[in-house]
Amino acid sequence: EPEVTQTPSHQVTQMGQEVILRCVPISNHLYFYWYRQILGQKVEFLVSFYNNEISEKSEIFDDQFSVERPDGSNFTLKIRSTKLEDSAMYFCASSRRGNQPQHFGDGTRLSIL
Amino acid sequence: QKEVEQDPGPLSVPEGAIVSLNCTYSNSAFQYFMWYRQYSRKGPELLMYTYSSGNKEDGRFTAQVDKSSKYISLFIRDSQPSDSATYLCAMTPPRMSGLTFGKGTHLIIQP
Numbered sequence: 001e002p003e004v005t006q007t008p009s010h011q012v013t014q015m016g017q018e019v020i021l022r023c024v025p026i027s028n029h030l031y032f033y034w035y036r037q038i039l040g041q042k043v044e045f046l047v048s049f050y051n052n053e054i055s056e057k058s059e060i061f062d063d064q065f066s067v068e069r070p071d072g073s074n075f076t077l078k079i080r081s082t083k084l085e086d087s088a089m090y091f092c093a094s095s096r097r098g099n100q101p102q103h104f105g106d107g108t109r110l111s112i113l
Numbered sequence: 114q115k116e117v118e119q120d121p122g123p124l125s126v127p128e129g130a131i132v133s134l135n136c137t138y139s140n141s142a143f144q145y146f147m148w149y150r151q152y153s154r155k156g157p158e159l160l161m162y163t164y165s166s167g168n169k170e171d172g173r174f175t176a177q178v179d180k181s182s183k184y185i186s187l188f189i190r191d192s193q194p195s196d197s198a199t200y201l202c203a204m205t206p207p208r209m210s211g212l213t214f215g216k217g218t219h220l221i222i223q224p
Contacts, residue, residue: 006156043203099145102147106156
């Protein structure tokens with residue numbers, strides 16, 4: 001069964017550094033998403049991406065964050081000037097169309113030191 | 114008032130029991146409803162996807178939506194120890210794609 005894959009599974013970064021999280025969505029899916037889950041809290045929506053542009057973003061997704069689809073298979077989340085509070089699980093998801101079920105990867109655990 | 118409320122549990126039941134998991138929500142714009150299962154150190158796995166009020170059944174799982182009460186449920190029949198996980202409800206309005214999640218209910222099925 002096709003799945004969303006994310007790399008790395010765990011990323012440790014010094015505060016203030018930039019980090020790039022990578023995702024390979026399911027191949028025939030057109031919509032891509034990033035979510036985060038701070039330990040003990042809800043899964044929170046960050047951003048959705050369709051047709052090479054952001055289609056929706058939450059209040060969390062400020063200028064510190066950016067997304068890109070650099071080629072036909074990868075979808076990335078860049079976090080600049082990381083802060084301690086950016087420590088969380090980051091999940092990538094994809095769906096065939098908007099409002100279709102979203103399928104999630106197993107996440108990248110980001111630890112900011 | 115939080116948008117989506119879900120009792121975090123833990124909910125512990127014996128193997129073979131019927132499990133009932135619930136979420137309430139406040140935003141009447143929500144029209145699409147999902148249940149995900151999340152095992153430790155894994156991503157959410159889609160279990161059920163519904164639109165509109167009523168019931169939807171898939172194997173041992175039944176999803177129920179009552180929009181008038183802003184209340185959704187997931188029933189698990191003949192529960193198995195492998196069903197032990199955190200169950201997340203999620204929902205979204207039409208023409209928006211970002212899901213709003215509940216906090217998740219930690220379910221334990223005792224052998």
